[in-house]
Amino acid sequence: MQADRRRLNAPAGGTAPPTFAPTTTKPPRRARKPDEHRKIFLQTGIVPSAAGSAYYELPPQSIPQADGLLQPATSSLKITCTVHGPRPLPRNAAFSPNLLLTTHVKFAPFATRSRRGWIRDASERDLGVHLETALRGVVIGERWPKSAADVVITVLEGEEDGWHGIGKEAEGGRAGGWGSMSVLAGCVTAASAALVDAGIDCVDLVSGGVAALVGAEGEGRDEIVVDPTPAEHDIKAACLVAYLQSRDEITEMWMKGDAGNELENLLEQAVRSATLSRSVLVDAVKEAAEAKVGLQEPINGRSKKGQDVTMTG
Amino acid sequence: MSTSTLTLPGQPLGPASANNPGTGTHIQSSHVHSSLAGALTSVPSKSKSQPQPTLTITRPAGPLVPETGTVVLGRITRTNPRQATLSILALGSGGEHTCRDTFPALIRQQDIRATEIDKVKVAESFRVGDVVRAVVISLGDERSYFCSTAKNELGVVMAVSEAGNQMVPVSWREFLDERTGVREVRKVAKPV
Numbered sequence: 001m002q003a004d005r006r007r008l009n010a011p012a013g014g015t016a017p018p019t020f021a022p023t024t025t026k027p028p029r030r031a032r033k034p035d036e037h038r039k040i041f042l043q044t045g046i047v048p049s050a051a052g053s054a055y056y057e058l059p060p061q062s063i064p065q066a067d068g069l070l071q072p073a074t075s076s077l078k079i080t081c082t083v084h085g086p087r088p089l090p091r092n093a094a095f096s097p098n099l100l101l102t103t104h105v106k107f108a109p110f111a112t113r114s115r116r117g118w119i120r121d122a123s124e125r126d127l128g129v130h131l132e133t134a135l136r137g138v139v140i141g142e143r144w145p146k147s148a149a150d151v152v153i154t155v156l157e158g159e160e161d162g163w164h165g166i167g168k169e170a171e172g173g174r175a176g177g178w179g180s181m182s183v184l185a186g187c188v189t190a191a192s193a194a195l196v197d198a199g200i201d202c203v204d205l206v207s208g209g210v211a212a213l214v215g216a217e218g219e220g221r222d223e224i225v226v227d228p229t230p231a232e233h234d235i236k237a238a239c240l241v242a243y244l245q246s247r248d249e250i251t252e253m254w255m256k257g258d259a260g261n262e263l264e265n266l267l268e269q270a271v272r273s274a275t276l277s278r279s280v281l282v283d284a285v286k287e288a289a290e291a292k293v294g295l296q297e298p299i300n301g302r303s304k305k306g307q308d309v310t311m312t313g
Numbered sequence: 314m315s316t317s318t319l320t321l322p323g324q325p326l327g328p329a330s331a332n333n334p335g336t337g338t339h340i341q342s343s344h345v346h347s348s349l350a351g352a353l354t355s356v357p358s359k360s361k362s363q364p365q366p367t368l369t370i371t372r373p374a375g376p377l378v379p380e381t382g383t384v385v386l387g388r389i390t391r392t393n394p395r396q397a398t399l400s401i402l403a404l405g406s407g408g409e410h411t412c413r414d415t416f417p418a419l420i421r422q423q424d425i426r427a428t429e430i431d432k433v434k435v436a437e438s439f440r441v442g443d444v445v446r447a448v449v450i451s452l453g454d455e456r457s458y459f460c461s462t463a464k465n466e467l468g469v470v471m472a473v474s475e476a477g478n479q480m481v482p483v484s485w486r487e488f489l490d491e492r493t494g495v496r497e498v499r500k501v502a503k504p505v
Contacts, residue, residue, distance in 0.1 A: 051377075051413060086378050087414040091336060095455035140339060140348055145452055147378055197321055199372040201348040203324030203339060246323040247341060289319055289350040292373035 027163040028074050029217075030232040034225040035269075037276040037311050042189065042284040044197040050082035052198025054284075055192035058182075074231045075112075077182060078156040081190040083198040085149030093148075098141035099200070100148040103132040105187060111158040112179075127184055128153075130252060134188045134208070134242035137251030140201040145231065151202060153187050163231040178212070178230040181240045185210045185227075188242045188252070189277050196285050204244040206251060207281050209274025211266055212238040213259050224265055226273040239266045243274035276311040283309040314485050320347035337370030375410040379418075379449045379458055382476035386470070387418060387460070389443045396421045397439045399447070401458065406446060406466075406505065417457045420447060425500055427470075438462075438500035443471065444471035448500050468502035 033037070038058045047053035058077040086099060093100075105127040107116040120128070135151065161177030185208030192206045212228035212235045228235055237257030241250050250271070259266050320326065326338065326477045334340055335356070337349040347353070349370045356367045381386055384406040387399035400415035402408070425433045439445065446467050447460035460467045465485070472480050474490035475495060482501045483489040489496050 088378075088416045089455070091456065093455070144378065145457070163326075196350045199349060199351075199374050199377055201337065202322040203341065203346070203348060205321065244323065246325070246346075285321055286319065287349055289321070289373065293319060293352050 005049055006032075007262060022117060028229075028232050030225065030229065034223055035272070036200070037227045037273060038229070039308075040189075040277055040280040040311075042193060042280050042285055044193045044288040046080070047082050050084055050194075050197070050198075051086075052083035052194040052200070053083045054190045054193035054197060055079070056081070056186045056193075058186065074229050075160045076157055077159050077178070077186050078181070079186045079190050080154050080156060081140045081187070081194040083149060083191075083194045083200070084152070085198070086144045086147035086200065087149070089146055089148050096148075097144065097145045099144035101132060101136060101139060101141070101151065102148065103128045103135065103151045103153070103191070105121045105131060105153045105155070107158055108154045111155050113160060113164055122178060127180060130184055130254060131187050133197070134206060134252035135191055137242075137249070138192065138204060138206045138244065139195065140203060143201045149198070151191050151194065153197045154192065155183055155187075159183055159230065161230050177226070178235050179240055180258075181210045181238050182227070182229075184208060185240055185256070185277070189281055193281055193285055197288060204246050204249075204282055205278060205285065206242050206244055207278035208240060208242050209270050209272065209277055210238060210240045211269035211273050212236075213257070213262050213266055220259065222262070224262060224269045226276065227268055237262070237266060239270040241267070241270045241274055243271050243278070245278050279309055279311050319351070320351045320353045320370055320503055321350050322346075322348050326353065331365050333358070333365050333367040335367040335369030337372065338368055362417045365391055374476050376404050377410075379416055381443060381449055381451060383449045384467075385418070385447055385449060385460065387415075387445055387446060387447065389441050392439055392441060394422070394435055397425075397435050398457070399445055399460065401460075402444075418447075418449070418460045419457040420445070420460050420462060422448065424459070424463055427463040430463075433500075437498045439469065440472065440497075440499070441468045442473055443499065448472050462502075465503040466505050468500040470502045472497070490502065 039195040041057040044054045046055045060076040105124050106120055109116050159179035159182040161179040188208030211226050213222055213224050214233040214235055237259035240254040242252035244251055324347045329340050329343045329345050332345050334345045338345050339348050346448050347370050349493050351370045351372050354369050385401045386403045386408045387401040389397050389399050391398040397420045399418050401418050404410040422435055423430045425438050447462050449458050450461045451459040453459040472488050474480050478490050478492045480488035480490045485501050486498055487496045488499050
């Protein structure tokens with residue numbers, strides 16, 4: 001980004017307004033059960049110009065607090081994914097017998113409380129690599145010789161790495177913080193829906209799930225929660241998996257922090273979390289496919305809508 | 314033919330011993346699984362040696378890339394004495410599936426027509442801008458698909474004369490500009 005040198009430019013870094021947290025303000029607490037996932041909104045086919053697309057949202061769960069702050073205590077997650085392809089390789093590319101899959105993950109500049117640049121930074125490229133490994137194990141590349149497909153993810157609203165009231169969000173995911181794991185889990189689920197929407201052969205639907213080992217309040221033992229919101233917990237370790245349920249395979253795993261003896265439980269709960277989000281994924285994909293095949297009449301452009309699916313795992 | 318049951322990727326469709334995997338399916342731990350979201354069709358086998366039916370999943374959007382044997386519609390972009398270059402615009406003999414991106418393809422001189430292939434001249438078969446119906450005969454080199462028009466129903470379907478008027482086919486090798494009365498030579502596709 002070339003700044004104009006003849007002007008007084010705004011500071012390059014973050015410009016989020018300061019929050020003067022009153023001493024009485026308490027961090028938000030988790031309202032749902034430890035094994036309960038946040039509600040997911042997922043819809044495919046939202047970008048007409050792309051071959052396949054999906055929109056994934058974790059709507060804000062907690063009600064606005066009574067402390068008079070306008071900002072929501074926890075962040076919500078909003079992700080759009082578009083798939084372009086399969087399309088012919090560029091002129092100068094060599095022959096490839098498989099599908100060339102490329103992934104781009106980009107946070108919108110306004111996605112987190114500390115602003116992001118226009119160019120992908122190291123953490124975004126890192127998420128892109130993680131996503132690529134997760135998808136590479138799912139796509140059947142041999143069916144698409146001489147073709148390429150691009151998976152482009154824009155994070156419209158990211159997960160913060162902690163509660164902003166005590167300045168924990170400052171990392172902004174740049175250090176690969178806790179928030180980026182939830183983001184990646186959403187990216188995997190959204191990308192899977194978009195790939196199926198684009199009609200690219202996959203061995204299974206892949207869904208992302210996160211579990212975390214959190215310090216208990218007061219005198220309790222540490223516990224493992226599914227789908228952690230970093231603002232609500234004191235996270236000690238977290239684990240993300242990209243999971244294929246019908247094959248019982250994991251294509252991507254990312255563990256962070258010190259889980260100690262709870263390593264296997266943590267992994268198991270992450271798989272459980274992925275299973276929960278898969279039920280939403282299956283329903284979204286099925287609904288879109290039914291509308292396309294023409295099994296059901298779309299009602300003013302949309303199929304049967306407003307029916308929630310309960311997450312079962 | 315059984316009417317459409319909807320399948321999702323990863324869904325088991327039946328044991329591989331009793332079913333043949335068709336397009337849009339794969340085999341995992343000796344079971345046929347779906348690899349697409351789409352309608353499942355089971356085509357009964359005609360041969361006696363392999364009596365099991367073939368399971369196929371059709372993509373709702375239709376085929377996405379050309380394959381060997383696909384009939385395509387394309388526009389000629391360049392010609393030289395050895396070959397004509399075209400960009401594939403749509404798949405299917407009636408252009409049922411429009412491509413989002415055009416695919417580069419070649420028609421070599423020897424693939425233009427079925428008979429007297431040594432006497433074919435590219436310049437007397439195609440001109441730049443003609444719309445051609447062709448069949449993909451190979452995935453080709455790293456750049457282009459290879460196409461052929463060596464059948465009666467393949468060849469130029471739409472052409473514009475040098476005067477700039479739309480022409481009509483009058484024989485297997487001539488187009489007529491009705492406004493000026495000029496005839497131009499092409500490898501004409503038999504109307505279907």
